[in-house]
Amino acid sequence: MRRKISFAVATVAVAAVALTNPVVADAARRIGSGDIRNDSVRSKDVHNDTLRSKDIHDGSIKAKDLRIGAGSVSAYARVIATGVVPTLDAGRTKNVVSVTRVSTGVYCLELAAGVNRTVAVVAAPEGALGNASAQWTNDCGTNGIQVQTERLSVGGGGNLNSTVENSVSFHVLVP
Known part of the structure; x- marks a missing residue:
């Protein structure tokens, strides 16, 4: 005791x-x-499903953060769609050679030769995550992918409405 x-x-x-x-x-x-210290946190230090969209600020992911050719992403782009003519953010674009607006809220992103456009493409709106949408919808051009952007709102009776529009900038990833 x-x-x-x-x-x-x-x-x-x-x-x-x-x-x-x-x-x-x-x-x-x-x-x-x-x-x-910068560059000291690696993917093995982050548990799956722990990062949320609020943890990643616009502009915080740079081209150097994505490993092209390492089996993760073969092409990516940030499309600035708020002007008269959509543009690619050169600092956050790899293996996407051009973007054109083919109709209201519909864009064709031409991929570099050798990038496979038949894989599942991820598209996400920039900034206004709560009221915007961007999604891969089809193939286009010689080796392009089509993305459609929409603005979302709640209408009468609580119904979710979507309006295709040009003012939604977005990101795309092609595995």
């Missing part, structure tokens, strides 16, 4: 010293982004 009490007292004493030690207390604080 005496041995069990001594062990308990020793455990409490060690815990008290650890908690009052300034080094231990400092280490126990929350680690922020300023505490993490």
